[in-house]
Amino acid sequence: MTTEAFLSVQGLSKTYPRAGGGEPLPVFEDVSFGIERGEFVCIVGHSGCGKTTILNILAGLEEASAGFVFMDRREVRGASLDRGVVFQGHALMPWLSVLQNIAFAVKSRWPDWSRARIAEHSRRFIALVGLAGAEDKKPAELSGGMKQRVGIARAFAIQPKMLLLDEPFGALDALTRGVIQDELLRICASTHQTVFMITHDVDEAILLADRILLMSNGPRARVAEIVRNTMPRDRTRLTIHHDPQYYRIRNHLVDFLVHRSQLIQQGGTDLQSARAGEPAREVTPGLEGEPPSRPAQPSAIPAIPETHP
Amino acid sequence: MAMTLNVKAALLSLLLLACALGAWQLAAMPPGSASGPGAAARTAADDEYAKLMGKTASTQKTSGLPTLGQMGETMARHLSDPFYDNGPNDKGIAIQLGASLARVGAGYGLAALIAIPLGFLIGMSPLMHRALDPFIQVLKPISPLAWMPLALYTIKDAAISGIFVIFICSIWPMLINTAFGVAGVRREWLNVARTLEVRPLRRALLVILPAAAPTILTGMRISMGIAWLVIVAAEMLVGGTGIGYFVWNEWNNLSLTNVIFAILMIGVVGMLLDLMFARLQRAVTYRE
Numbered sequence: 001m002t003t004e005a006f007l008s009v010q011g012l013s014k015t016y017p018r019a020g021g022g023e024p025l026p027v028f029e030d031v032s033f034g035i036e037r038g039e040f041v042c043i044v045g046h047s048g049c050g051k052t053t054i055l056n057i058l059a060g061l062e063e064a065s066a067g068f069v070f071m072d073r074r075e076v077r078g079a080s081l082d083r084g085v086v087f088q089g090h091a092l093m094p095w096l097s098v099l100q101n102i103a104f105a106v107k108s109r110w111p112d113w114s115r116a117r118i119a120e121h122s123r124r125f126i127a128l129v130g131l132a133g134a135e136d137k138k139p140a141e142l143s144g145g146m147k148q149r150v151g152i153a154r155a156f157a158i159q160p161k162m163l164l165l166d167e168p169f170g171a172l173d174a175l176t177r178g179v180i181q182d183e184l185l186r187i188c189a190s191t192h193q194t195v196f197m198i199t200h201d202v203d204e205a206i207l208l209a210d211r212i213l214l215m216s217n218g219p220r221a222r223v224a225e226i227v228r229n230t231m232p233r234d235r236t237r238l239t240i241h242h243d244p245q246y247y248r249i250r251n252h253l254v255d256f257l258v259h260r261s262q263l264i265q266q267g268g269t270d271l272q273s274a275r276a277g278e279p280a281r282e283v284t285p286g287l288e289g290e291p292p293s294r295p296a297q298p299s300a301i302p303a304i305p306e307t308h309p
Numbered sequence: 310m311a312m313t314l315n316v317k318a319a320l321l322s323l324l325l326l327a328c329a330l331g332a333w334q335l336a337a338m339p340p341g342s343a344s345g346p347g348a349a350a351r352t353a354a355d356d357e358y359a360k361l362m363g364k365t366a367s368t369q370k371t372s373g374l375p376t377l378g379q380m381g382e383t384m385a386r387h388l389s390d391p392f393y394d395n396g397p398n399d400k401g402i403a404i405q406l407g408a409s410l411a412r413v414g415a416g417y418g419l420a421a422l423i424a425i426p427l428g429f430l431i432g433m434s435p436l437m438h439r440a441l442d443p444f445i446q447v448l449k450p451i452s453p454l455a456w457m458p459l460a461l462y463t464i465k466d467a468a469i470s471g472i473f474v475i476f477i478c479s480i481w482p483m484l485i486n487t488a489f490g491v492a493g494v495r496r497e498w499l500n501v502a503r504t505l506e507v508r509p510l511r512r513a514l515l516v517i518l519p520a521a522a523p524t525i526l527t528g529m530r531i532s533m534g535i536a537w538l539v540i541v542a543a544e545m546l547v548g549g550t551g552i553g554y555f556v557w558n559e560w561n562n563l564s565l566t567n568v569i570f571a572i573l574m575i576g577v578v579g580m581l582l583d584l585m586f587a588r589l590q591r592a593v594t595y596r597e
Contacts (some may be wrong), residue, residue: 061500079503091497095519095595104515108505140596158505 005034006194007058007162012067014053026065027053028221033213033280035162038192042205043223044253045215046261051198052088055166058196059085071162081109084155086165090147092139092154099135102126102154109158125157126150128187145176149183156187163188165197169204178237181207189233202253206231207240213280214256216264223280224264227252230286245286252285330377337374375566383566384573398558400550402571406578408550412468412543413536416475420532424480425525428487429513432521438488445484453478453539457546467547474543479532486528490521522593530586537579552578 013029027050035041043051056062058069060079069076071083092101102122107113113121126135129149139147148168155163169177185208188195199205205212212227231245240246312320375383391403431438453474460470494517502512518525544553552575559567 059504061503079500079506081504081506083504085500085504087497087500089497091495091501093498093501093516093519094597095522095593105501105505108507108511138596 006037006039006072007035007196008068008070009033009054009058010068010070012054012057012064012069014050014057014062015065025219027218028215029066031067031221031223033223033226035194035196037194040188040195040197040208040210041213042197042199042209042211043213043215044199044202044205044257045221046217046257049215049218049221049261051215052166055085055164055196055198058162059083059164061085081158082161084158084160084163086148086151086155086163086168088166088168088170090139090151092147092150094139097136097138098126098131098142098150099123101139101150102157105154105158122157125153128156129153129183143176145172145180148172149180152180152184152187156191156193162194162196165195167198167200170200177201177204182237184208185236202250202257205253206246206249207235207237211282212253214253214261216261222264224261225256226280226282228282228284228286230284248288249286252283333374334377337376373565375569379566380569383570387567387570397549400555402552402555402574405550405552405555405571406574409540409544409552410578412471412551413475413533413540416472417479417533417536419472420476420480421483421529424483424528424532425487428484428525429491429517431484431488432491432493433517438492445481449481449485451477453535454542454546457543461547467549471540471543471547471551475536475540478539479536482531482535483525483528486531487521487525490524490528491517493524494520519593519595523590523595526586526590526593530583530590533582533586534579537575537582541575 010032012031013026015024015026018024027048031054033041043054045051053062057064058076060076060083076083093104096104099119099122102125103118106118106122110118123132123135126132129152131146131149131153134142134146139150142150148171152165152168155165169180172180181204187193195208197208199208206229210229210233212229213223214225214227215221216224227249229249231240231243231249235243387402391401393399393401394404431441456474456477457470460473461467464470464473498516498520499512502516507516540551541553541556544551545557548554548557552571556568556571556575559565559571
């Protein structure tokens with residue numbers, strides 16, 4: 001099924017050796033999903049479920065213990081210019097100016113370009129994220145939001161086949177975050193960029209993503225469910241909450257994060273999610289007619305034996 | 310009231326200088342030069358004796374320390390003609406300092422050429438770090454002058470031995486700081502380089518070098534300080550030219566004025582070298 005997709009992740013798992021010896025537990029196992037060309041996919045889950053590790057494996061910065069990643073029908077091995085990464089801590093080089101930071105990436109992508117062409121191309125992407133005029137500033141002179149924009153501009157400037165964002169707005173205040181989210185949406189819509197993004201923020205996921213991967217808690221985390229965002233793609237931050245679908249999707253996500261992600265990890269029965277070994281089910285909680293997933297009542301949580309590792 | 314801290318500090322410095330110079334002048338004054346019993350009791354026999362001893366009668370008995378006036382005169386004389394050359398034992402101060410700086414430059418330059426690439430290797434490879442660490446730990450605490458006999462025996466050339474001693478003393482801080490700086494380059498910058506498929510040489514020069522430059526420069530500054538300390542001692546041993554040899558030679562001439570002048574010059578040049586490296590350090594330091 002997923003072999004057709006632009007990016008295909010099959011049976012991925014990652015095990016770190018345990019510090020105190022003993023049986024090592026996989027952080028996540030049997031993670032499979034696909035991303036279509038031009039699709040925006042968010043992955044949501046609690047800390048420690050291995051989201052960043054998955055992103056690093058997609059980027060080629062880490063190796064999986066098992067499983068495969070294919071992009072464009074070729075296996076992902078090592079980092080590549082085909083996949084641009086926006087790092088959690090922006091990762092700008094502090095000794096370079098904004099322009100130089102981006103030119104460094106552009107020069108890496110097109111080593112034969114002339115200096116003038118590199119500068120022109122870099123300036124275009126600086127303008128795209130609304131930082132025209134700040135080209136010669138050093139990162140230390142920029143605010144957190146501006147730094148993250150430079151990080152985004154750097155990733156877009158190399159025109160990768162796929163963009164990977166590791167919680168890019170986590171450290172930003174709500175206002176700045178909103179503005180940059182809008183910018184990201186606008187740029188992605190105009191460039192038809194394929195994006196994979198980690199977030200902790202449910203609202204951010206609903207605003208940006210076409211599909212949202214829900215991960216159960218680690219260790220032995222899995223992609224438990226895939227939520228399709230059925231709202232029209234021209235949604236904006238200002239109007240999104242007028243759509244009745246918004247609340248249905250939001251409730252579904254929050255319910256998953258608050259109750260079900262734990263249940264799955266503890267081996268409890270969660271009938272709505274796939275069992276281990278099966279591909280994650282795709283659901284459309286936004287559409288009416290789908291049985292609304294009510295938050296589980298305390299009494300509805302099965303008694304959990306205290307035997308989990 | 311409205312004096313800035315800098316002005317206050319400058320005034321205090323001047324005051325301390327004046328005190329020090331005053332104390333010097335007092336100590337240097339010939340005992341009883343004013344009208345003590347010594348002068349009055351001088352007889353013809355004393356003068357005769359002084360003549361026999363090769364001193365003219367006019368030579369006053371001094372404490373040995375030059376007075377401020379003599380000192381100033383010597384400094385003016387040296388500084389007004391720094392480049393004269395009257396044979397091996399009588400050269401201008403600039404020639405002496407130049408010889409020392411050339412030796413330091415050669416030894417230090419060689420050390421930098423080896424220490425910085427080797428430091429890169431050690432910083433990037435945990436294997437090399439562990440393999441080379443025992444050697445570094447043993448060689449580092451050896452006083453550079455302890456190498457001198459071995460250097461003289463193997464190299465059989467005093468001038469090159471001097472350069473070798475400078476080389477061996479300035480290599481360690483540079484090596485250790487380079488390795489430390491390179492090993493401490495932030496993971497995310499290296500990850501950026503990886504995702505951009507930056508080639509190893511370009512990564513070393515454009516990512517690791519600027520990232521580690523402040524730490525490397527600190528090591529270079531420490532090394533230069535040590536090299537300038539050691540050159541004086543080394544030149545006292547190997548002789549020839551150089552400020553260290555000049556100090557030793559003037560001590561043999563019993564010319565304390567020249568010794569004190571040379572000491573001051575060593576201090577001034579050392580300060581200028583350090584200032585230069587401080588400038589460089591500021592140029593490569595980045596704010597995160």
